[in-house]
Amino acid sequence: MDLKRVANPDKLDLCRTYYKGGFFCLPFLWIVNFIWFFKDAFIKEEFPQQKQMRTYIIHSAIGSVVWLAIIASWVVVYQIYRPIWQPFADYIAFIIPKGIP
Amino acid sequence: MIYVGINYFSPCIRRLNATHQIGCTSAIHGNTGVLHYIDNDASLNWLVNKGPHGPYIPLMTADMFTFKNLQMLQKSGKINGIMVIHLADQAPPSGGFSPDYQCPNQEYGLYPDSDCSQFPWNPLGSGMMYVDYEYPIFAMTDENEVRHLIQYYYKENNPVNDTIPEYPLCAVQLSDRMHAAKDTETCMRRSSRYTNMEQFVYCDPLGNQNVFGFLKPTNKSEPLQNNSLIIAASKLDSDTLFYNMSPVAGAENDVTGFVTLLSVIEALGRLSQETKDNMSNIMFTFFQGESWDYIGSSRMVYDMQRDSFPNVLVEDLDQPALVSLSHISHFLELRQLGLLNASKLWVHSDPRSQQVDPRVGPENKKIYDALHAAGVQNDIDVNRIINTALPPASLQQFLKRGNISGVVVTDHEHKFANRFYQSRFDLPGLLNADYDNQTEEYISPLAEQLNNVSSVIAQALYTLAYPNGTDVMKTDLTVTNQLLYCFMYRPNCTLLRTVLSSDNARKLANRAYSRYVGVYRADVKNQNSFLVSHLLHYYLGEAIPNVTNKEHCHDLDMKDAVYAYGYISGVDGNGSCVRSMSYESPALSPAFLLEDWTSTEYSTWTESRWTGYSARAFYVSSKAQQTIILSIGVIILLVSLVTVYFIDKKSDILFSQERESSY
Numbered sequence: 001m002d003l004k005r006v007a008n009p010d011k012l013d014l015c016r017t018y019y020k021g022g023f024f025c026l027p028f029l030w031i032v033n034f035i036w037f038f039k040d041a042f043i044k045e046e047f048p049q050q051k052q053m054r055t056y057i058i059h060s061a062i063g064s065v066v067w068l069a070i071i072a073s074w075v076v077v078y079q080i081y082r083p084i085w086q087p088f089a090d091y092i093a094f095i096i097p098k099g100i101p
Numbered sequence: 102m103i104y105v106g107i108n109y110f111s112p113c114i115r116r117l118n119a120t121h122q123i124g125c126t127s128a129i130h131g132n133t134g135v136l137h138y139i140d141n142d143a144s145l146n147w148l149v150n151k152g153p154h155g156p157y158i159p160l161m162t163a164d165m166f167t168f169k170n171l172q173m174l175q176k177s178g179k180i181n182g183i184m185v186i187h188l189a190d191q192a193p194p195s196g197g198f199s200p201d202y203q204c205p206n207q208e209y210g211l212y213p214d215s216d217c218s219q220f221p222w223n224p225l226g227s228g229m230m231y232v233d234y235e236y237p238i239f240a241m242t243d244e245n246e247v248r249h250l251i252q253y254y255y256k257e258n259n260p261v262n263d264t265i266p267e268y269p270l271c272a273v274q275l276s277d278r279m280h281a282a283k284d285t286e287t288c289m290r291r292s293s294r295y296t297n298m299e300q301f302v303y304c305d306p307l308g309n310q311n312v313f314g315f316l317k318p319t320n321k322s323e324p325l326q327n328n329s330l331i332i333a334a335s336k337l338d339s340d341t342l343f344y345n346m347s348p349v350a351g352a353e354n355d356v357t358g359f360v361t362l363l364s365v366i367e368a369l370g371r372l373s374q375e376t377k378d379n380m381s382n383i384m385f386t387f388f389q390g391e392s393w394d395y396i397g398s399s400r401m402v403y404d405m406q407r408d409s410f411p412n413v414l415v416e417d418l419d420q421p422a423l424v425s426l427s428h429i430s431h432f433l434e435l436r437q438l439g440l441l442n443a444s445k446l447w448v449h450s451d452p453r454s455q456q457v458d459p460r461v462g463p464e465n466k467k468i469y470d471a472l473h474a475a476g477v478q479n480d481i482d483v484n485r486i487i488n489t490a491l492p493p494a495s496l497q498q499f500l501k502r503g504n505i506s507g508v509v510v511t512d513h514e515h516k517f518a519n520r521f522y523q524s525r526f527d528l529p530g531l532l533n534a535d536y537d538n539q540t541e542e543y544i545s546p547l548a549e550q551l552n553n554v555s556s557v558i559a560q561a562l563y564t565l566a567y568p569n570g571t572d573v574m575k576t577d578l579t580v581t582n583q584l585l586y587c588f589m590y591r592p593n594c595t596l597l598r599t600v601l602s603s604d605n606a607r608k609l610a611n612r613a614y615s616r617y618v619g620v621y622r623a624d625v626k627n628q629n630s631f632l633v634s635h636l637l638h639y640y641l642g643e644a645i646p647n648v649t650n651k652e653h654c655h656d657l658d659m660k661d662a663v664y665a666y667g668y669i670s671g672v673d674g675n676g677s678c679v680r681s682m683s684y685e686s687p688a689l690s691p692a693f694l695l696e697d698w699t700s701t702e703y704s705t706w707t708e709s710r711w712t713g714y715s716a717r718a719f720y721v722s723s724k725a726q727q728t729i730i731l732s733i734g735v736i737i738l739l740v741s742l743v744t745v746y747f748i749d750k751k752s753d754i755l756f757s758q759e760r761e762s763s764y
Contacts, residue, residue, distance in 0.1 A: 083283075086283075086287060087287075087290055090290065090291060090294060091294075094298045095298055095299065096291050096294065096299075096301070098278075098280040098281075098282075098301070098303065099126060099129070099278055099279050099280055099281070099282055100282050101282045101283040101287065
């Protein structure tokens with residue numbers, strides 16, 4: 001689909017769908033949403049749906065930042081405490097490193 | 102060529118037990134360091150105190166490779182690995198060298214709480230084998246490669262008159278990344294994780310097969326009487342700090358003991374059937390994995406206690422009689438025997454069991470008396486040691502579970518005569534058994550000495566098993582000598598070709614096999630167990646007439662659960678089917694049967710897996726030069742990216758060709 005050829009109301013629908021979808025623990029939808037519609041929401045000339053779109057995009061951005069923060073801190077915490085949390089840390093892992101505790 | 106490969110070396114590898122990891126590993130892509138040759142204290146001190154080009158990988162002479170120096174280097178924080186020169190024709194360190202503990206295998210033995218410093222069996226033991234090194238240590242075994250490394254060193258890296266050598270310098274990269282970590286529990290657990298997407302095995306338990314055989318057949322229809330079975334035992338393995346070491350070490354540590362026992366078995370096997378019928382039964386046992394906290398003996402005792410030795414009894418099947426601890430009347434173990442001082446043999450027994458059980462003392466005395474009397478006949482002075490603990494011995498595992506009368510026979514009194522216990526220097530040359538460039542007929546001084554010892558043992562066992570017997574036992578010098586030759590020097594020898602099938606005989610190597618126990622694989626015997634089991638089969642067995650082909654012999658073996666049948670080449674090479682009561686039993690620590698990987702009772706040693714090991718040398722330039730080269734590279738990359746971007750943007754102008762619009 002080429003976004004350039006989509007009418008503004010349809011864009012808003014799409015943006016909304018992605019925004020709602022993100023609530024099902026799918027932060028990547030929010031990130032994609034933000035990247036796709038950032039230009040439409042903030043840079044392009046005003047159009048009727050733009051205000052609503054902006055809200056979705058801002059919320060998507062906040063949501064994805066929060067998610068990123070959560071994931072990043074989990075990764076850091078897990079990597080630091082992995083040797084200490086044995087054997088639990090191995091049980092929740094799919095790839096177990098070689099040669100380190 | 103940037104890299105020069107180094108091909109001949111033995112790495113130090115990682116092993117794990119219930120609580121620790123020991124040995125060496127490199128980083129994932131190997132450890133690199135500037136080459137530094139350490140052949141005296143001055144070069145050692147230069148590295149530790151000055152050495153500006155760290156990290157280093159020193160190339161050390163055997164004399165300088167001591168635990169003290171190693172710790173000093175480690176403390177300096179300047180090393181990234183170590184190479185140790187180990188050439189066949191070099192003299193071993195004059196002060197002795199043993200990487201094992203002062204009291205080997207103490208923790209899992211009979212006296213885990215005794216104070217080792219009072220009676221160290223191995224006073225030269227540094228324990229450096231049991232330390233965890235975070236860097237690789239390789240033993241370099243090729244003369245040419247070592248010479249080249251030293252040449253490179255003197256050409257480029259040598260600090261003449263304390264001047265700091267300039268770049269480029271010769272550097273080395275050593276790589277032997279180990280996959281297991283922390284302890285046996287961790288690596289075994291990881292190996293059995295089903296969520297691990299790689300399905301990867303991190304470590305394997307150490308172990309192999311014990312070999313044992315009976316002088317007389319037993320059958321479960323006639324269960325053994327209590328105190329009716331004599332066990333004559335020895336161990337088959339030893340180890341060194343380095344993996345797959347060449348030349349193969351352990352001459353005094355393991356060969357002298359098990360060769361003596363084999364020679365005894367040969368002599369007793371020759372006795373007439375009538376004599377054997379009058380004797381008590383003797384079980385000859387060769388334990389595997391004893392160097393690693395008594396793997397083989399602890400397993401045999403474990404099986405005996407659970408009524409599953411030699412086999413679990415199955416109804417409607419003819420089977421050998423069960424053996425349990427209560428059946429054992431006497432236990433005679435042979436350990437290191439190659440370094441007799443003034444023809445003195447030492448008989449050790451355990452003081453505790455004698456105190457606890459009044460029957461043990463007199464029976465121990467009986468064994469000693471038999472040995473002593475036999476010693477007089479053979480000019481061997483047999484001495485008794487009372488009131489001190491047993492040296493490291495498989496008997497300890499039996500005494501842990503029951504009061505059995507038993508002795509350990511060695512060539513030493515309170516400390517090992519072996520100054521190279523568990524080290525790469527424990528070689529035949531130190532024992533007057535230098536078979537290099539000798540024919541099979543050459544009789545070494547060690548063979549003569551061991552043959553006297555084995556005569557003593559054979560006579561003593563005979564007396565114990567048949568107090569009224571009148572035979573005089575003499576072991577055969579050529580047999581003892583052949584055995585030494587085959588195990589210490591060349592497995593491809595007349596004797597071993599005789600006792601193997603012609604197919605197996607062809608596979609015999611011309612260099613001694615490693616006697617490291619290795620990792621356990623069900624039903625796979627390491628070379629040492631394999632050869633000893635065939636010798637045992639040959640010495641204790643009888644040829645079956647009228648069976649002239651291998652298949653028939655194999656059929657008999659399949660049908661008969663009591664006897665083992667094997668087709669051997671025989672002296673004339675025509676082949677014959679031999680049956681005997683000789684078998685193998687798994688030498689896998691009970692800890693792995695019970696999946697109790699933190700066991701404090703049974704050996705928990707595992708060996709880490711690795712994908713490979715390698716070593717290479719190359720020239721390294723200074724950090725400044727490396728940085729400049731990298732920076733120039735990055736700048737060229739950026740400039741070209743920018744150029745290409747602009748060329749692309751202005752391509753219409755630059756390449757003013759008419760473009761067909763295809764979209």
